Amino acid sequence: MSAPISGKAIKRLILYHYILSDCLLKENEYISSQQIAELLKIDDSQVRKDIALCAASGKSNVGYNTKELKKSIEQLLGFKAQKAAFILGAGNLGSALAKHADFADYGLDIAALFDNDPAKIDTLLNGKKIYPLSELYHVATHEQLVNKRKVEIAILTVPASAAQSSAELLVRAQIKYIWNFTPVVLSVPEDVRVCNENLIGNFLDFTND
Numbered sequence: 001m002s003a004p005i006s007g008k009a010i011k012r013l014i015l016y017h018y019i020l021s022d023c024l025l026k027e028n029e030y031i032s033s034q035q036i037a038e039l040l041k042i043d044d045s046q047v048r049k050d051i052a053l054c055a056a057s058g059k060s061n062v063g064y065n066t067k068e069l070k071k072s073i074e075q076l077l078g079f080k081a082q083k084a085a086f087i088l089g090a091g092n093l094g095s096a097l098a099k100h101a102d103f104a105d106y107g108l109d110i111a112a113l114f115d116n117d118p119a120k121i122d123t124l125l126n127g128k129k130i131y132p133l134s135e136l137y138h139v140a141t142h143e144q145l146v147n148k149r150k151v152e153i154a155i156l157t158v159p160a161s162a163a164q165s166s167a168e169l170l171v172r173a174q175i176k177y178i179w180n181f182t183p184v185v186l187s188v189p190e191d192v193r194v195c196n197e198n199l200i201g202n203f204l205d206f207t208n209d
């Protein structure tokens with residue numbers, strides 16, 4: 001089995017993918033690692049090392065075929081493999097994420113949303129139904145039995161006060177990956193992975209010179 005790709009490499013590869021998508025729009029057939037490195041203000045050798053992970057090969061003097069390299073990155077990062085997710089908390093953030101069209105391009109399909117506001121329950125958001133949180137287990141089971149897909153990802157955008165109890169419901173519904181936007185350190189079993197998303201942390205990191 002090949003070694004897992006580091007988080008930093010994944011983030012750089014996604015930036016290369018943005019650049020390649022832009023090149024394709026501009027009908028640029030080739031791009032060199034140097035051009036990518038200059039755009040991102042990083043080392044050319046780093047770009048070549050990352051691209052080597054996709055087993056893509058360039059042509060001397062012209063560089064990489066943009067279409068092929070974009071496809072190789074998509075294969076490497078599994079953009080085409082469909083991954084279904086639930087959103088818990090259909091408020092400002094949860095709604096914005098549910099409407100984010102780009103998720104589908106990266107293989108992330110929002111299967112359903114959950115909330116506890118009676119005014120939101122049974123309404124549709126971007127074509128996806130909002131269920132009461134009490135139906136989480138039932139909807140997860142239905143997805144598995146009827147729609148033949150296991151939803152293992154959840155995006156947590158409830159208020160902080162509801163974060164831990166929601167995480168416990170997610171664990172019971174066999175969710176294995178929680179993308180946690182709440183400002184709460186969740187306590188979950190070891191086999192459940194939590195990614196804590198923190199815009200303020202990123203902002204402070206970025207402005208902390």
Ligand SMILES: NC(=O)c1ccc[n+]([C@@H]2O[C@H](COP(=O)([O-])OP(=O)(O)OC[C@H]3O[C@@H](n4cnc5c(N)ncnc54)[C@H](O)[C@@H]3O)[C@@H](O)[C@H]2O)c1
Nearest residue numbers: 089090091092093115116117157158159160162182197199
């Ligand atoms: N990670 C970040 O950088 C970042 C940025 C902004 C907001 N946040 C966090 O994201 C969360 C959502 O923020 P928002 O602005 O969308 O809030 P919001 O109030 O607009 O939305 C919260 C939603 O959760 C629902 N809700 C409340 N209690 C619930 C429960 N027990 N079960 C199910 N649903 C419940 C509410 O009805 C509402 O629809 C908050 O925890 C906030 O702190 C994080």
